[in-house]
Amino acid sequence: MAVSIMLDAGHGGRDPGAVYKGRQEKDDTLRMVLAIGEILENRGIDVQYTRTTDIYETPYQKAMEANExxxxxxxSIHRNSYPIDNAVSGVESLVYDLSGIKYEMAEDINDQLETIGFRNLGVKARPNLVVLKRTKMPAVLVELGFINSDTDNQLFDENFDAIALAIAEGILDTLMQNPVVDMDSVPDVMPELTPEVEPEEEEAPPRYHIQVGAFRNMENAERLKEELLADEFPAFVNRIGPYYKVLVGQFTSVDNAASTEQALRRAGYQTVVISGD
Structure with missing residues (x-):
């Protein structure tokens, strides 16, 4: 079964959340969650939602839905607010405590959002928030800029797709660094994929690949491979245990691998450089 995640659009229905100049937090969060979810689903993540329409549920109900x-x-995606308009700007993420994979994910999300132009206000512990306290799985609440900051709202509106991608990449970065299958177990690529050949009498140097996806379903892996090939990236699929890994290239230099990884990221793919040895 694929890695599963529940995305929560903060507030909803009779609870608008923070409001500024007619702008309502519940609307921003729902749009963003649906965009993030689409990206994650396209990368093989099993995505569920606390809401996909404008309805109200208590934080406790949302936590119980995730547990069940x-x-x-x-x-959970929210917009922040401050008592004085345009006094504060930036993104921050909240977790139950500053430890474990939830903390890693919060930091990865913040780091990605910082590349969009948001000020990174860091990760903070909020043990009394219901959706962080009552959920049985690692949970992160992202405060996606201040809704009463014109600066943050401009960033939100002008970079909406990039923000959704950044949050998805932050989540995927954490998952790639905490894989279900040990990355060291990735075998050699298929020989017909033009590897960099070393003389037989010399010891071959370490090989590096770029992982772009990991799927339980072979069809999803093949679909991503064909998309990458259409974009002229040398992609292939390797079966590793229960997963079909979509990999790009075979490099003897980590610098060359990193250069191709950057090109993949610019093209909108979520990636991680792995060793094939």
């Missing part, structure tokens, strides 16, 4: 669904992770 048995998802692996819970990520």
């Amino acid at each position: 669904a048995g998802v692996d992770y819970f990520v």
Whole structure:
């Protein structure tokens, strides 16, 4: 079964959340959650939602939904607010305590959002928040800028797709660094994929590949491979245990691998450089 995550759009229905100049937090969060979810689904993640329409549920109900669904992770999207308009700006993420994979994910999300132009206000512990306290899985609450900051709202509106991708990449970065299958177990690539050949009498140097996806379903892996090939990236699929790994290239230099990884990221793919040895 694929890694599963429940995405929560903060507030909803009769609870608008923070409001500024007619702008309502519940609307921003729902749009963003649906965009993030689409990206994650396209990368093989099993995504569930606390809401996909403008309805109200208590934070406790949302936590119980996640627990009953048995998802692996819970990520809640909110917009922040401050008593004085345009006095504060930036993104911050909240977790139950500053430890474990939830803390890693919060940091990865913040780091990605910082590349969009948001000020990174860091990760903070909030043990009394219901969706962080009552969920049984690692949970992160992202405060996606201040809704009463014109600076943050401009960033939100002008970079909406990039923000959704950044949050998804932050989540995927954490998952790649905490894989279900040990990355060291990735075998050699298929020989017909033009590897960099070393003389037989010399010891071959370490090989590096770029992982772009990991799927339980072979069809999803093949679909991503064909998409990468269409973009002229030398992609292939390797079966590793229960997973179909979509990999790009075979490099003897980690610098060359990193250069190709950057090109993949610019093209909108979520990636991680792995060793094939």
